[in-house]
Amino acid sequence: MLSVDSDTYILWREDNKEPFIFAGIGNAEEVEDITPVKIIWTFETEIFPDEISPSTTFREGTVCKVSVNAYERNPVVRQKCIEHYGATCYVCCFNFGKVFGELGEGFIHIHHLRPLSEIGEEYEVNPVEDLRPVCPNCHAMIHRRSPPLTIEEIKALLLKSAANYSAT
Ligand SMILES: [Zn+2]
Ligand SMILES: [Zn+2]
Known part of the structure; x- marks a missing residue:
């Protein structure tokens, strides 16, 4: 071990x-x-x-x-990120607590914004600047491409499909 x-x-x-x-x-x-x-x-x-x-x-x-x-899994920085942004998806605003009640309270993924290749050895994660809470759906979509999509890109896709949706 x-x-x-x-x-x-x-x-x-x-x-x-x-x-x-x-x-x-x-x-x-x-x-x-x-x-x-x-x-x-x-x-x-x-x-x-x-x-x-x-x-x-x-x-x-x-x-x-x-x-x-672990930038996205470190429980300490995770907690600080959630304290700042809330446990609401930064991309689509989904909140597990609102939808599933007590069961979903506080459940959220944390996405780390900086590409690992850009990070030096002395790097210390800043929970507010470097991390965003995202729901597992948005998180999976962000990581479907390498390098991952930026928050702006994934938000733009979501807005575009929402606009198409309401137009039909
Ligand atoms: Zn989401
Ligand atoms: Zn991520």
Whole structure:
């Protein structure tokens, strides 16, 4: 699990009482042999956290402390982004809490705007400038092309189809 260049399921929680949050499939980039062990994780896969089947099992206790470096899955920056923008899709305004009530409350994907190729090693994500909350539909469409569509491009497509829709 501490070997560099191997995929590991990363789970994260604030303290021992909180349930684990799945952060993604991480790659240990840097391991510091201190107590608790410090690991810098990188996340390269385009897997959304909710795409992982609930039947996937994780061994509890394998991760002591992690410095998560997952722009779209980091729970801390995620939370800050949602606090700023709300859990409403930045593209189509869909809000899971409004539609599904309690069940959907707070559910949203987070999209990272900056292409990974433009990011230097010293990069620290800014939850307000670099991230936007998006619904899974819009998020999937954004990532259907590589490089991903910009927010403006995906919004323009949506507006165009909405205009066609109302015209017919
Ligand atoms: Zn949307
Ligand atoms: Zn994204």
